[in-house]
Amino acid sequence: MTTTYLAGAALEQLDHAQTEVERHVATGPDGRCLECTEEQPCSALRRAHATFNRYGLLPARRPGLASRGVADRGGFNWLDPATPRTPDGR
Template structure:
C-alpha cells in the first residue's frame, strides 16, 4: 500500500489562476451573460475567483472596457479632472 501526498498550490499560483479566470469569465454589460460560459450573471467560476482574492485581502487587476460597455451605447461624458483635455 502506498501513500499519496497532495500539496496545495502556493498563494501566488492561486492568485494568478484566479486572475486568469477573472480575465476570461467577464459578465457582459449588454447581455448580462458570462462571455466565456454564456450563463446569466457572474458564473460560478468567476465567483470562485473573487473568493480567492477576498480571502487573501488583495485586489485583482482590471482591464478597462472588458465588459464591452459600447454595446449598450455607454460612452465617457467628459474628461477626468486629473487629466484635462488640451
C-alpha cells in the same frame, strides 16, 4: 503599513483567479457571461473573487475587458466619427 509575503502556491492561485476574472468579466446584452453563458456573476467569477477575498486582495484592473466583444454585438462607440449621433443619422 505592513508588508505581506505570499507563498508560491498562493501566488499561483491568485494568478489563476486573475486569468478567470479576465476571461469571465465580459457580459452579453442578456446579462450572461460571454465565456460560459451562465448568468453573471458566473460560478467561475465567484470562485475567482473568493480567492482574492481569501488573501485580502483585489483583482488587477484591466480597462476595456468588460466591454470586449461589444463592437461585435452592435455596440455604440461615442468616439467613432462614423457612429450616428441621433436616431435620424445626424
